[in-house]
Amino acid sequence: MKINIIPNEKETRVCLIGELDTTVTTNQVEELNQVLALADKALEIDCEELEYISSAGLRFFMQLKRESEAKGGAIRITHLNEDVNDIFRMSGFHNLFTIE
């Protein structure tokens, strides 16, 4: 997976590109931590090019939410594709996040 971070005064955009599965959450910890480090800011998680997610990926979203709440940040998730959106819905994560 590729992560593009586009800083902005108002809201930082984080683009997740590719697949967020157990391989990524095990092997790309550093890159994911870079996103977690931004949790005090207002974030747009742009999922336009996120093609796959499993519970390992959902766990990352959960971590991000906790950090964000603790540090006074904000998260909104945008452009979820149908497949990924289905997983958000099935897991109930739909109710936990602002999804646009």
Place this chain on the structure above:
Amino acid sequence: MGILLPLSVFVLGILVVGLLIRRITRDEQVNARLETEKEVVSHELEIAHDIQMGILKNEKEKKQAQGNGDIELQTLLVPMREVGGDLFDFHREGNELWFIIGDVSGKGVPAAMFMSAAVNLFRAAGVRANSPKEIMEEMNAVLSEDNPSMTFVTAFVGCLRIPSGELIYCNAGHCAPLIRNGQTTREIVMEPNIPLGFDGRYSFVEQGCMLGEGETLVLYTDGVTEARNSAHKMLGMKRWAEIVATQEDLYGAIQAFMDKAEPTDDITLMTIRKKSPVQPVTLRVPCRADQWPVLRKEIHTFGLCNGMDKKGLKKLEVAAEEAIVNILHYSQASEVGGLGIHLIRQIVDELHYERKENKNILRMVKSFNR
């Protein structure tokens, strides 16, 4: 009076005759030179022909690819001129047969040069690539570079997993192969991908289907369907499908149709017959997280080849990932594990777990419409 010509006319006559003689001698010299040049070119073309035929796989290599007889492989390439732009190639890796059939635009020497580049690219890409799509994209990237003449190649790249009959393929503007089953044929479903050589960054769509026991995959170039007889009538797709369904000697049938008319294009045929029974897909992997991509590819291929819709397939992949992660973290009853099981239950139709003879058996059942 008639025979007494004035002297001036007589002299002129001699001059004309003299000039004519000189002219004829010079023409003869030129002709002789042209004849030699023609011979040289024709000799070079003969060598080029041998080189081109040498690039193609020979009978021995064909025999090796047939392994223990689980498949039968036949190939034939008849160039219209000494050299041509049609191509085929194959290589067997264990239980997989990788192959290509293709047709370079244009004819003769320029097409032949592109053909030889294409075959070599297929061989080089095959060493690294994991899928027909990857091979196609690697070939396309190179062929699209520095291509001022805009020569292009239509191609079909496939990988037949012989025991299961799963056929994974990628098509770049080539004519749809047929599958013969007994006395009937069906056309393979094709995505309209562009030919190779135009746009090096094009993303090709990969597809899949099944080749059953006794079924034959028939690949060909348009020199077959566009073959004309002496009345200029074209063979056409309908007649070709009939020939494939009913004839054993396909080239013989094409020749019979052409009825001694001069061929207007190269003709290439490749047939792959699955002789062994279809075996279910089984996969044995060590219980390690890094095996997940291996398992995933297997599930993806199965879904693709059996006509599962893309959405359902993605979800099945999620269910499999959750299962394997759960097995790995079996001892840690974490929150994630719970979420994973929850996802599995939502995705599959049946979920069974049992412990038998010191083994954990997790069985997931998912039905789908083809």
